[in-house]
Amino acid sequence: MNFRQLIKAFKKLKLDGSRPVLVHASVSSLGKLKGGSEQLLGALLENFDSVITPTFTFKTMITPETGPENNAIEYGSKLDLNKMSEIFYPNMPVDKRMGIFAETLRKHKEASRSTHPILSFAGINAEKYLNAQSLSRPLAPIAALAKDKAYTMLIGLDHTRNTSIHLGEQLSGRKTFTRWALVSDMVAECTGFPSCSGGFNAVLPYMSPFINFAKIGDAEVQVMQMDVLVKTVQQLLSSDSSALLCDNDECHRCQAVRAELE
Template sequence: MLLAEHLIAAVDDLRLADRPVMLHTSLRSFGTTLDGGADTLLDALLKRRCTVMAPAFTEPQFGLPAPVDMRPARNGLDHAAPPSETALSEGAAYSVDCGLINPHLGVLPAVLIGRVGAVRGRHPLNSFAAVGPQAAELVGAQSPDDVYGPVRELADRDGAILLVGVGLNRMTALHLAEQRSGRRLFRRWARDEDGEVRMVEVGSCSEGFPQLEPVLRPLARTAVVGASRWRAYPVRRVLSAATAAIAADQDITRCPDAGCLLCRDAIAGGPVAP
């Protein structure tokens, strides 16, 4: 069984104390029981005065079909496809205290949003949530019209990205690098906190991000906890290196699925105004 002290030692080895950290985690990667589960991992970072941020997405739960008069071309969508079975009623409006989260994100984000003092963003589909001393400042940078504001704020505050037993396909910050490389973000639709249907920006497919490994590997510090490999990256340098790599070769993020509409349209530059 792994204990809190094993995790705290890794946090120290990776020099994360006193820094804001974007966390992407697979608890299964430890290969054994982690005493206390996700709470123990959060506490290990908080005890070192980190602020912990994670994606807390509610897509597809709050997603809506594209209105017929708001369907930009090259938007990574097949409008003839049936709606997601996990979508809620079209009358449902997102709120920061909805308590919902996309289950594919794993256990830790669901635990984080239930923490006392946790702060959650106002984006109806791709919110971020954070807990710790800088949580309000990080998450406050997000709005329905600025999905990756928290990632920019993380970089400005000398933050880190911590991958715990997961790969680059889970590194959400790379969507900001896509945008900075010249791509337009995809458009989706949801009801905001006022109940109004609005168009918002979201990211693209991330399954091709592991192809950036040769570019980002030199930036990582590593540790091993149980069977879990931890990699910590400085956000500012990741964004700079990834942006340059994508701008030089837009095809570098193409995923293995030859029929992926998201990759096809993102690589072509993203949506075109209707």
């Protein structure tokens, strides 16, 4: 697949390019793509005025000695790991688990990045959304995007990577967590930290009617309107408060959410 075919494939989705798009992409899922992640970003920018992606950095995190209860964290347990934590800086590379696309967007000459030390976002023509974020409101960019009828796009990834679902959870009153990260000369307390996304594929039967499913290269692509997704998650959680939690018995965050529901 080459650049021109990629642009064409996105055009075929018939999306409104004046609306922003929050992209979660696995570049390798597209198959053979000449130019890789740069070309994917270029093709998205041919179709959309604003492209945003999560650029999370987990190596800034530290585990303190004490903190709030039922926070799915073993206080004082990771002193050795704390020593390996790094102070956040604006050009800190994106965590490898976020994929090469996120790092490519972050490094784009026209990109800006928000300053949350763990849950930053990067975007092009997206200052309005990035500036909405604060230490206590990590998902504010998503709220601002949803308000502007943004799209959420998954390229070769499933809903366990769909960060927008966390906004629906939080608006439904689902428990959030507190985490800590190194920022210049201090430890920043990051509240409103989202729960686990391991069970998010359970949203699919409810969202399917509203998802534009497509195939681009070898990748399965899903595009949806973010506000519809957020509303669907809220409806789902109002009828089943434990919906979208994962099945892993050892998942501390999902256990903590369940404990609060009892």
